[in-house]
């Protein structure tokens with residue numbers, strides 16, 4: 001087909017592109033078309049299949065014709081299952097009109113921001129972070145106030161940093177624990193300290209992205225803001241979904257719990273964009289939330305083994321340093337000492353993006369550069385991959401680094 005020369009993109013999209021992670025995934029797939037040894041450690045999804053009972057519930061939904069439009073922001077049945085989940089796992093009670101369901105946590109987050117931000121409104125985002133947040137905030141007309149959180153503070157936002165970032169235009173603090181990409185976890189004491197700062201700023205709400213709640217290796221129980229600081233609950237939106245906990249990334253079901261007026265405003269956005277989340281997926285999500293939960297623990301144990309394996313392997317590579325993450329399925333490795341080596345400078349490998357290109361094209365291992373998350377000098381390695389793939393990738397990375405240092 002020919003091109004349309006008069007076409008121009010809306011200015012709303014200025015500076016916003018398809019995510020770098022998706023671009024790297026596509027580059028890895030292209031390379032894999034001609035080489036059968038490409039290993040991808042770039043994916044942001046569990047490599048396990050959706051549990052059989054959940055698949056069967058989806059098949060049954062099709063067979064029984066549950067294939068029509070549903071209530072705009074989710075069926076009463078799925079909302080009831082989500083309310084049971086919040087009660088059972090987080091000790092939080094919500095009414096039916098305090099729940100919203102969308103096509104993945106991503107759409108739910110988008111709805112919140114579209115429904116609440118006015119031009120110039122600010123959202124505090126601790127970084128490194130999932131950079132989709134920044135693009136969504138911009139699309140919704142707001143401004144991200146990115147606060148750099150270093151490895152020394154466990155990549156967590158401190159109460160002092162929060163206090164310094166607040167302005168009269170701050171609308172939200174956006175927290176993600178466990179975090180993509182660092183695996184950092186906010187425990188109850190961290191949240192309580194942030195809550196103390198927020199008590200003095202009643203105009204500021206919290207969006208708590210809990211999507212990795214069940215990929216948590218900590219011995220301490222999972223903590224979330226609305227449960228840790230119940231007095232702040234009316235201004236907390238808790239976001240979660242079935243994607244990561246139940247390996248259901250393709251089914252597209254995410255949800256939020258919040259005050260009824262926020263939920264109603266989110267419904268307006270969803271009503272004028274996608275309408276209800278997939279009817280079949282909603283039935284499957286009820287089975288995921290209400291059915292046997294042992295899959296969560298067994299998969300978490302598998303992820304823990306892989307985490308230990310990949311972090312030990314990375315730390316055995318010269319000039320590479322990697323913290324042991326407490327949650328999610330990513331290792332966030334510090335490559336700054338390696339990048340500072342003269343041997344790499346001579347090869348024109350000056351930053352994390354160039355190092356990733358080298359690993360992809362010379363070692364056939366796909367990894368995401370840290371700059372994509374606001375962490376230049378780092379690499380994010382997803383360990384949602386088999387032990388064999390992880391070992392093979394580590395071998396190749398080590399050989400690749402040694403080759404660079406010898407060169």
Ligand SMILES: Cc1ncc(COP(=O)(O)O)c(C=O)c1O
Pocket residue numbers: 044103104105106107130176179180209211241242243249253254
């Ligand atoms: C931090 C974070 N939040 C939300 C999402 C979106 O999840 P969903 O698949 O439910 O849209 C992701 C997916 O990668 C994520 O990493």
